[in-house]
Amino acid sequence: MSQSVNKNHQDKTFFKVVDAPKQEPHVRINNFKEVVLGYTEEHALVEASKCLHCLNAQCVKGCPVGIDIPEFIKHLYHKDYDAAIAIIKEKNSLPAICGRVCPQEEQCQKFCILGQKDAPVSIGRLERYVADIEQEKGIKIPQIAPPNGKKVAVIGAGPAGLTVAADLAKLGYFVELFEALHTEGGVLVYGIPEFRLPKSIVKAEVDYIEKLGVKLTPNTLIGRLFTIDELLSKKGFEAVFIGTGAGLPKFLNIPGENLNGVYSANEFLIRVNLMKAYNFPKYKTPLGIGKKVVVIGGGNVALDSARSAKRLGTEKVYILYRRDKNEMPAREEEILNAEEEDIEFKFLAAPTKIIGDEQGHVKALEYINMELSQPDTSGRRKPIPIKNSETTMDVDTVIIAIGRTPNPIIQSTTKGLETTTGGIIVIDKKTGQTSLNAVYAGGDIATGEATVISAMASGKIAAQNIHQYLTNNSNNTP
Numbered sequence: 001m002s003q004s005v006n007k008n009h010q011d012k013t014f015f016k017v018v019d020a021p022k023q024e025p026h027v028r029i030n031n032f033k034e035v036v037l038g039y040t041e042e043h044a045l046v047e048a049s050k051c052l053h054c055l056n057a058q059c060v061k062g063c064p065v066g067i068d069i070p071e072f073i074k075h076l077y078h079k080d081y082d083a084a085i086a087i088i089k090e091k092n093s094l095p096a097i098c099g100r101v102c103p104q105e106e107q108c109q110k111f112c113i114l115g116q117k118d119a120p121v122s123i124g125r126l127e128r129y130v131a132d133i134e135q136e137k138g139i140k141i142p143q144i145a146p147p148n149g150k151k152v153a154v155i156g157a158g159p160a161g162l163t164v165a166a167d168l169a170k171l172g173y174f175v176e177l178f179e180a181l182h183t184e185g186g187v188l189v190y191g192i193p194e195f196r197l198p199k200s201i202v203k204a205e206v207d208y209i210e211k212l213g214v215k216l217t218p219n220t221l222i223g224r225l226f227t228i229d230e231l232l233s234k235k236g237f238e239a240v241f242i243g244t245g246a247g248l249p250k251f252l253n254i255p256g257e258n259l260n261g262v263y264s265a266n267e268f269l270i271r272v273n274l275m276k277a278y279n280f281p282k283y284k285t286p287l288g289i290g291k292k293v294v295v296i297g298g299g300n301v302a303l304d305s306a307r308s309a310k311r312l313g314t315e316k317v318y319i320l321y322r323r324d325k326n327e328m329p330a331r332e333e334e335i336l337n338a339e340e341e342d343i344e345f346k347f348l349a350a351p352t353k354i355i356g357d358e359q360g361h362v363k364a365l366e367y368i369n370m371e372l373s374q375p376d377t378s379g380r381r382k383p384i385p386i387k388n389s390e391t392t393m394d395v396d397t398v399i400i401a402i403g404r405t406p407n408p409i410i411q412s413t414t415k416g417l418e419t420t421t422g423g424i425i426v427i428d429k430k431t432g433q434t435s436l437n438a439v440y441a442g443g444d445i446a447t448g449e450a451t452v453i454s455a456m457a458s459g460k461i462a463a464q465n466i467h468q469y470l471t472n473n474s475n476n477t478p
């Protein structure tokens with residue numbers, strides 16, 4: 001089934017995972033620079049030498065975009081970094097991003113054959129290593145098909161939209177990428193903090209997509225400036241892809257949510273990361289944050305908020321989560337990072353009331369303790385409140401990170417576009433097509449909040465099917 005490339009495979013200790021160096025916790029809580037520093041060449045070569053180059057590689061099946069993992073690792077092992085990155089980019093236009101934020105432990109690495117007995121190959125770290133080398137040397141532009149004269153509009157420059165734009169540009173389409181914000185990247189720039197994903201890394205990958213020929217049009221809110229119908233009937237686009245994400249925050253609906261000192265994680269992270277509030281007054285966005293902060297939620301968004309608050313110099317940061325640690329949806333690696341940064345977790349606790357002072361500012365949070373039921377039909381254990389267990393904790397800032405829903409602008413201005421009651425656009429999962437002809441969708445707007453790589457995977461499906469649709473359409477034209 002497999003062949004070894006290294007005699008070290010006989011040595012059992014060899015299979016320990018090679019950790020990437022990180023900034024020390026006491027240093028990193030005082031800055032917004034990247035925490036994980038990435039592999040050195042020595043690290044990367046040792047890690048790459050573990051790969052068995054399986055013929056029927058299970059890791060590839062675990063990769064939502066199907067990168068030929070053994071092949072890229074083989075080139076890396078032979079120090080042919082150009083060939084390694086070329087293999088990755090056949091399937092993934094955002095490798096330096098994915099190498100940093102993809103939940104590899106749930107995807108490719110989970111299926112790595114070595115993981116059955118020892119540690120799997122650190123595929124994500126290796127992907128980041130070759131992508132970073134390419135960024136340092138200057139990103140190469142692959143061969144692009146000659147222009148085919150067809151125009152496609154892509155709405156939303158998050159991972160889904162960027163993927164569709166890149167794939168169609170490579171096939172010779174003229175692609176215009178409309179983005180509501182002043183900069184491209186979606187959650188990659190406005191949500192995920194600099195210390196996990198530097199903006200310069202996102203910018204380099206967006207620049208690459210622009211160099212493929214994609215026209216970037218920021219500061220353009222589709223549904224207001226133009227409707228989908230206008231793009232198709234008046235602006236000369238033959239197909240549209242909607243990748244507008246899930247950017248509206250959910251709230252708790254408990255008393256006190258309107259007090260000063262309560263933030264949605266979206267607003268908090270946008271102020272801190274995108275508007276650089278951590279560098280006020282050099283940048284013009286202020287941020288009022290107190291000394292004791294509690295973040296409500298258990299996902300990546302909650303951890304990013306808590307760790308950002310810590311870096312803003314607060315004395316104490318808590319995370320309050322209604323289930324237990326094993327049930328947290330956040331990446332394991334980031335939970336560990338947060339623990340190292342002295343974030344205190346309060347598990348099995350749900351907020352019931354935010355209490356204010358006479359000036360209308362938060363002074364405390366009341367929460368109730370929870371216990372978990374037996375697993376239900378979905379296999380998940382439901383949190384149930386324990387009667388009369390309400391407790392109060394003194395805090396002056398509350399950040400709510402309990403989920404996000406789609407922004408309704410496009411849905412409400414596009415006649416005939418089928419949506420669920422939650423505003424998610426209904427698509428045919430095999431093709432990405434919506435209820436409307438020539439209109440496709442993917443990413444969080446079509447799945448609900450998910451991951452970077454799942455948004456990219458749905459973008460790839462839509463791009464292939466837009467290509468097929470437009471090819472068939474022109475073949476049918478007399």
Ligand code: FAD
Pocket residue numbers: 101102103155156157158159160161178179180181184185186187188191192220221222223243244245246247269300301304331407409410442443444445449450451452453455
């Ligand atoms: P988005 O990234 O949301 O991009 C949508 C874009 O569309 C935005 O730029 C928006 O401004 C634009 N837009 C919206 N409406 C319009 C309009 N009407 N006209 C024009 N433009 C519009 N996933 C991971 O895999 N790993 C992680 O570590 C991780 N951490 C996360 C941390 C945070 C704080 C958050 C919020 C999410 C995180 N996620 C993570 C989830 C992941 O980022 C998303 O699933 C992914 O970005 C979805 O991609 P998308 O392209 O569908 O949408």
Ligand code: SF4
Pocket residue numbers: 050051052053054057058059060069070111112113114121123
């Ligand atoms: Fe096999 Fe793991 Fe290498 Fe994939 S990464 S080819 S599963 S050893």
